[in-house]
Amino acid sequence: MATLDRTRIWIGLDDTDTPDSGCTTSTFDDLLKSISHLNDFQIIERRLVRLWPFAERRTRGNGALSCIIECSTDSLPEFEIAISSFFNELEDTLNSEGEIYSLTSPALIYSFEELDEEMYWEAVREKVEISDRINKLSGVNKMTLNSDWGLIGASSAMAWKPNSNSTWELISWRYPQNIGKKRKITSSVIREMESEHPETYVNRDPTKEKGLIAPRTPCPVLYGIRGASPDSVLSAHEWLQSNSEVEKCQRFAIHRTNQLSDDHVNGFFTSTVLTRPIETKGGHSTIQVMLSGESKTLVAFKEGGDVNRLLRRLIPGDRINWIGLESPDGSIHLERLRIESSVPxxxxxxxxxxxxxxxxxxxxxxxxxxxxxxxxxxxxxxxDISLSKLELTNGWVEPSPSQRRHLSRPLSLGEPTLSIL
Ligand SMILES: [Zn+2]
Incomplete structure (x- = not known):
C-alpha cells in the first residue's frame, strides 16, 4: 500500500510577530513553502486557532497556527534539515529587525503523532503554566527563541480537534512592496461581497459601516475572509480579486479555525440579579448575580453596546441568562445576555x-x-422591563461584530446552549 510510504506530520508555530511587523500567518506560509519540495509533499489542513483571551503573553487576538502535512517517509531526514534551517533563518530575520526581536518568543513544534486534545481545551479556557506545558511536550520536537512562551500556542493549535462548529478563514497576503501602504479595499466592496456570498460572515460591522476583513496594522495580511466552508471563502476571495478596485494579493491560504466556536466559554448560565447596576468610569456597568450559591460580578463594557444597555435596565429579582468569560480578577466579562423573567x-x-x-x-x-x-x-x-432600542435575537443581545471576540459565536449562527457543569 502506498500509504505505508507516507508519513503524517503535525506542525505548530506561534509568536513570530510583533505589534508592528510580521504576522505569524505569513511566516507559517513561508515555512510550508520551505518544505514543499519534499517527495509527495501534501498539505492536509492548515489551522488557525484562537486561545484564551486573557493570556498574559499573547499577541493581538491570541492566535496560533498549525498544519497537518504528509510526505514520503524516505524524505523525513530532509524534512528535519529543512525545518531546522527555516528556524535558523527566522532567527536571522528577526535579529535583523533589531530590538523589537526581543518582544517575540517564536516556537516551532513538530510531531509524528497527534497531540493530546486536552492541551487545546486548557489553553482556550484558562491560564496555562509554561512549566506544565513543557512537561507535557517532553519527547516532542520543539525549537524556541528568546523564551519558551510560544510553545503554549503552537502546541495548543496542534492539539485542537476541529468539529461541526469549525469555521474557515481565507487569509491573503500582500506583495512586499505594498506592505505599510494603505490597503485598497472599500467597505462598499465588502458589503457587496457579503451579499453575493451569504455563507461568509463577520466581514463588516453594519452598525458602524466598517469593513472588518482588512487589518489596520502594517502587517503583511491583505484581508481575511471568514465563512462556513472552504468553498465559500474561496469564491468570495476570487470575487474580490476579480474586482479592479481591490488590491491584488501575492498569495493566499485557507485555514480551518475555532473562530466563532464559543470554545472559550461553557454555554449559558441562569442567575438571579441581586443588585441594581453600578455604572463605573468610562461607561462600563456591573451587577451582582447569584451563581451556584455564590455572588458573582458581571461586567458589561461600554463597547458591549446592547449587552451594556440591557444590563443597565436590570433590577434585583430579575432572572437572566448570560454567557461570559471569567477574568483573572474573578469578575465575569459578559458576551451575551437575555432576560428569562423580570420583576415588575x-x-x-x-x-x-x-x-x-x-x-x-x-x-x-x-x-x-x-x-x-x-x-x-x-x-x-x-x-414590564423595557426592551426598546435593543437588537434582539430570540431575546438575546450581543456586542456589535467589531466588538466581539474571535472565539465568540454570533447569535445569527444559532441560539446559545445551556451550560453543562
Ligand atoms: Zn380626583
Whole structure:
C-alpha cells in the first residue's frame, strides 16, 4: 500500500510577530513553502486557532497556527534539515529587525503523532503554566527563541480537534512592496461581497459601516475572509480579486479555525440579579448575580453596546441568562445576555383629577385624591422591563461584530446552549 510510504506530520508555530511587523500567518506560509519540495509533499489542513483571551503573553487576538502535512517517509531526514534551517533563518530575520526581536518568543513544534486534545481545551479556557506545558511536550520536537512562551500556542493549535462548529478563514497576503501602504479595499466592496456570498460572515460591522476583513496594522495580511466552508471563502476571495478596485494579493491560504466556536466559554448560565447596576468610569456597568450559591460580578463594557444597555435596565429579582468569560480578577466579562423573567418595575401611584398622583393617607392606609377626595385601595402602578432600542435575537443581545471576540459565536449562527457543569 502506498500509504505505508507516507508519513503524517503535525506542525505548530506561534509568536513570530510583533505589534508592528510580521504576522505569524505569513511566516507559517513561508515555512510550508520551505518544505514543499519534499517527495509527495501534501498539505492536509492548515489551522488557525484562537486561545484564551486573557493570556498574559499573547499577541493581538491570541492566535496560533498549525498544519497537518504528509510526505514520503524516505524524505523525513530532509524534512528535519529543512525545518531546522527555516528556524535558523527566522532567527536571522528577526535579529535583523533589531530590538523589537526581543518582544517575540517564536516556537516551532513538530510531531509524528497527534497531540493530546486536552492541551487545546486548557489553553482556550484558562491560564496555562509554561512549566506544565513543557512537561507535557517532553519527547516532542520543539525549537524556541528568546523564551519558551510560544510553545503554549503552537502546541495548543496542534492539539485542537476541529468539529461541526469549525469555521474557515481565507487569509491573503500582500506583495512586499505594498506592505505599510494603505490597503485598497472599500467597505462598499465588502458589503457587496457579503451579499453575493451569504455563507461568509463577520466581514463588516453594519452598525458602524466598517469593513472588518482588512487589518489596520502594517502587517503583511491583505484581508481575511471568514465563512462556513472552504468553498465559500474561496469564491468570495476570487470575487474580490476579480474586482479592479481591490488590491491584488501575492498569495493566499485557507485555514480551518475555532473562530466563532464559543470554545472559550461553557454555554449559558441562569442567575438571579441581586443588585441594581453600578455604572463605573468610562461607561462600563456591573451587577451582582447569584451563581451556584455564590455572588458573582458581571461586567458589561461600554463597547458591549446592547449587552451594556440591557444590563443597565436590570433590577434585583430579575432572572437572566448570560454567557461570559471569567477574568483573572474573578469578575465575569459578559458576551451575551437575555432576560428569562423580570420583576415588575414600579412607576408610581395611580393618578386622578388633573393627572395628579393619588397620595397615601398613612401607613397601610388607602390612597386619596386631594381634589375630589376619592378614596381607593392602595397599590402601585407597574410596567414590564423595557426592551426598546435593543437588537434582539430570540431575546438575546450581543456586542456589535467589531466588538466581539474571535472565539465568540454570533447569535445569527444559532441560539446559545445551556451550560453543562
Ligand atoms: Zn380626583
Amino acid at each position: 418595575r414600579v412607576i408610581g401611584r395611580p393618578t386622578c383629577c388633573n393627572n395628579k398622583t393619588m397620595r397615601s393617607t398613612g401607613l397601610n392606609q388607602p390612597l386619596k385624591c386631594d381634589f375630589c377626595l376619592k378614596i381607593i385601595d392602595r397599590y402601585w402602578l407597574s410596567e
